[in-house]
Amino acid sequence: MRKAILLTNGLFNTENAKTAHGLVRESNRFKIVGVVDHVFAGSDAGVLLDGKHRHIPVYATVAEAITAKPELCIVGVATSGGVFPGTLLNEVKQAIELKLDIVNGLHDHLNERPEIRALAEKNKVVLVDIRKPKKLPELHFWTGKIFDIKTPIVAVIGTDCALGKRTAARLAVNACNNAGLNAQMIYTGQTGWLQGGKYGFILDATLNDFVSGELEHAILTCYEETNPDIIFIEGQSALRNPTGPCGSEMLISGNAKSVILVTAPKRKYYEHEPAWGEIPSPESEIALIQQLGSAVIAIAINTEHCSEAEALAFQKQYEEKFKMPVMLPLQEGCEKILPVIKSLCKS
Structure with missing residues (x-):
């Protein structure tokens, strides 16, 4: 499993972070090594979620989370309408500049944003929009x-x-x-x-x-x-x-x-x-x-x-x-x- 960090942009304690909550509890696809949330930095994500220590630290910034040696970054929120909340898109850009692949589950597809796509190409980073509709065939x-x-x-x-x-x-x-x-x-x-x-x-x-x-x-x-x-x-x-x-x-x-x-x-x-x-x-x-x-x-x-x-x-x-x-x-x-x-x- 590839090591991943989660972005929640101050929303970890809300229902909007249910994607992050699920991945903190269990993931057979990725190994979660950290959460980026400036509001709860310094805490353990498992303790925040349900009182169980899971050794998943919460960092204030993506740059700090690099110390956990992640290979990719997952957008950990699911908002109404599937749009990027607050300054989360800026954190995505920071992750790309740090050479992390991005997995995005929002309807707001990163591959459809020219500036994000160009930044990813420059840094040889893969953008995965998992909520992209399948093709008709x-x-x-x-x-x-x-x-x-x-x-x-x-x-x-x-x-x-x-x-x-x-x-x-x-x-x-x-x-x-x-x-x-x-x-x-x-x-x-x-x-x-x-x-x-x-x-x-x-x-x-x-x-x-x-x-x-x-x-x-x-x-x-x-x-x-x-x-x-x-x-x-x-x-x-x-x-x-x-x-x-x-x-x-x-x-x-x-x-x-x-x-x-x-x-x-x-x-x-x-x-x-x-x-x-x-x-x-x-x-x-x-x-x-x-x-x-x-x-x-x-x-x-x-x-x-x-x-x-x-x-x-x-x-x-x-x-x-x-x-x-x-x-x-x-x-x-x-x-x-x-x-x-x-x-x-x-x-």
Whole structure:
């Protein structure tokens, strides 16, 4: 794995840095050796994230981060609209001048900026825009072959954006694999690829006509190459988030008949914006998923703004109300779902 540093430009403690958060927690594609964030310089990124020391120092500048001997630099933020925030683009330029290859997951493609491209050519640096749409001949249209797969497919869907759907999916996969099952994950966002995902596609960089087909193709390829016991699909956005409703593709085109629902009990509005509307209750979301032909088999709680006591209280409340496993993924992992998954695999 190539050594990499992450750029978060003062946003490490926000939801905008979820790409960096995922890579700090786990990456099978890159070895993360540092984070560049002037606000949190001097800290350990793991301690900042969840209190776990991961020996990933936070530096004030790219020049300081060079002491970690990185080979490349990853843009570690995922902003609304996928644009470069603040002075992050200046940090990208500094990294290029220090001969670091750049991996960018924003919609704002570096290769389409003449001055950045010229600077990269001058310094013999490679620019990788992973959210660049595929060319038409590379895309797949939906075929219906998904219905031939008998392996259970579980979609990890949230009631809003930035709730930890990808993290919950990865932890569920890890729990299954540790229990002796062959579990695979279909990534649908740039961070899933950055973490080392082999099967998947970047949904919001895909022409709408081909989203269903790309999802089906990823699942079929995964099935043919790995013969899995269970397949998890990373969800995106939420079924009713007005800024980008998403999720029905997983249930209908991806034939995911089972769902892990991720929700944050203390989050009231979509992406914390009152003007965008209130997030429906878990009961309402479960009912909607049933209307789409699938069933919620477990709930995962995002404990933002919760004390430990409040998180445990919500977990107990939901277990009593919904009569299904309720997980605290970051605090306890996802082992609680194993009996349900093993039952699906036997059916």
